[in-house]
Amino acid sequence: MAKIIPFKAVRPTRDKVSLVTSRSYDEYSPAELASQLDFNPFSFLHVLNPAYVNQQKIGLEKRFKLVAQKYNDFKEEVVLIKEEKPVFFIYEIQTKNQNFTGIIAGTSIEDYQNNVIKRHEDTLQYRVELFKDYLHRTGFNTEPVLITYPDNPELTAWISDKKQTDSLYEFSTTKREKHILWKIEAENEMAWLQEKFKEIGNLYIADGHHRSASAELLYEEDKASGNENLNYFMSFLIAESNVKIYEYNRIIRDLNGLSKEAFLNKLSESFWLKNKEQELWKPTKKFEFGMYLDGEFYSLTLKDEHSFTSVLESLDAQILYEKVLNPILGIEDLRNDERIDYIPGKQSIVTIKEVVDEGEFELGFMLFPTDISEIKELADNNLIMPPKSTYIDPKFRSGLVVYEL
Template sequence: MAKIIPFKAVRPSPDKVGLVTCRNYEDYSAAELAAWLNFNPYSFLHVINPAYANVQSISLDKRFKGVALKYKDFKDENIFIQEERPAFYLYEINTKNKIFTGIIAGTSIKDYQNNHIKKHEDTLEYRVEMFKNYLHQTRFNTEPVLITYPDSIELTTWILLKKQNEPLSQFSTTNKEKHTLWKIDTQSDIDWLADHFENIPDLYIADGHHRSASAEMLYKDDKHLGNPNLDYFMSFLIAESNVKIYEFNRIIKDLNNYTKEDFLKKIAQHFIIKAKEQELWKPQNKFEFGMYLDGNFYALFYKNEKIKNDSFLENLDAQILYDTILNPILGIEDLRNDERIKYIPGKQSITAIKEVIDEGNYKVGFMLYPSDISEIKTLADNNLIMPPKSTYIEPKFRSGLIVYEL
């Protein structure tokens, strides 16, 4: 049974919401970041990146305190306003290719601990600790965990009905997305939605494993303070069929001292190799891989006799690539920290891989077929962990749109 709660959100004033919200901080190049900070005084980037010109020269502790102070400034200037009563929110993101619609709510730390909110990715302890310290210092979060729920005709019908109401805010962004937010605050709607999720046995984290782990760590450290908001973390709940899952492709700096010919012979032990020359070929099915090497594309087909029908993790394409090529041939053991490997989201054209390799800093690139939600759920149900950077999942939430205070 999944427990969700409404909460008293902090959000941008309606006339400034399009100016305040921003993409994830890490999505901006240095030039973009400087431009937004110089020319948009309302951007939430000012909050999450205070004193940005000197950000590399100050400690994390001072930076987090600066975030808290700048957030207070935004509230004092009425750029942010506090809701008077708890509410759920309905949020729609309309992109060029897809419309995403989900529910913003508080989800239970106890459900997370009891594995009713299931995970499929491992976390890095230092990142969890760092974000926990961030939450402890700033006392707010604006990046919800993306969580999927099973498709429900009843819930889909309810959402369509609520979308006919006047939205709380609506705005477009420079990357040509349209964002719409509705507030769900009548007691009957709140009760109906909470009751509906009470009948869902399990939820699944799609994106945000470090954020949820940090929320749990903060709960353990600070629950003695008696703040009920610590019992929950903000989530964006979306139907399984509504998420978009891309692969993460890989580029490698060298062939681990193999010649091209020897390298091809090595991978031929596990794959049928077909030269595609200049054709921009990408996998069409599971157990297929694309490769770009020395100016040419190749199709790699995993040999069927190697497939193990009873092993969920070993049948995952990202794991197959690691077990057959990246580790034994190219000598890459630590997928998170080895500087010889870089990851490119599958939503980018494979020409991006070609261009990077043609520039000479990388030697070989691999294109994967994206996982689907059933693979993610199967791994989570069996307490298995995907290799790092196995999935790039959309939608991506706008920072500063909804703030959950701690």
């Protein structure tokens, strides 16, 4: 039984929403970032990077203080406004290839602790503590946790009906995406929505494991304060069939001292190899892998697909690690080994070819995307995916909706 709550959101004024909201800070190239910060005084990037104007190099404590100050400046200047009462939102992102629609709500720390909200990724403690400190010192969060719920016909129909009503916002971005936000404030509708989620049962974190872990840590440290906002964290709840899961492809700097022939021979012990030459080939099903080496593409098909005893063992990312990356290429730590890097499957495999052809990396591996059923089975069995196994859409706009602590 999952608990969701409405909250008194802070959001941009209607006339400035397209100017305020931004992509995630690290998605901008240096040139794009400079342009936004130099020429758009309303961009939420000014809140996220308040030291930009003076090109200051400052410590974290001072930076967090400046973030909070700039955030309050936006409120005082009425760039951002606060809802008078708790509300839910429906949020739709229309891209060239797919539309994503979900519900923005507060989700329960207690549910997270009791495994009603389930997770499938490990977290790095230093990142959890860093974001916890950020939340504590700034007093707000604008990056919701992306959470999936099992498809529910009644919810789907209700959301579809609400999308026929007048929206709060409707705007486009330079990435040719359209964003639409509806506010749900009628008491009977909010109560109905909460009851529907109580019936759903388990929720699954798709993206945002560090953010949810940071919210829990902040709750544990500050719960004696009596601040009820700490009992929840902002989430974007979306039907599991509506998320788009991409793979994370791997690029490797060297062959661990092996010749090309020796490396291919070792691969052939576990995989059927086929040289695709110049064909831009990538996997079309599970247990298939693509490889780019020495100017040519290869298909690798696992020889034994029936020797696994758990969903973790049968994950393509885990198979690649157990069969190739660790025993052949000598890569043990997927997070920290400098010999490996990652490219989201959202990018063309031409990117992998270009990176390898430039010479900094010697080979690349292409994987088939993980299925949502695999993610849920991992979470249900308290298993953890290998690092960089999934890249999941949709991505939320910073500054669109803010949850204050």
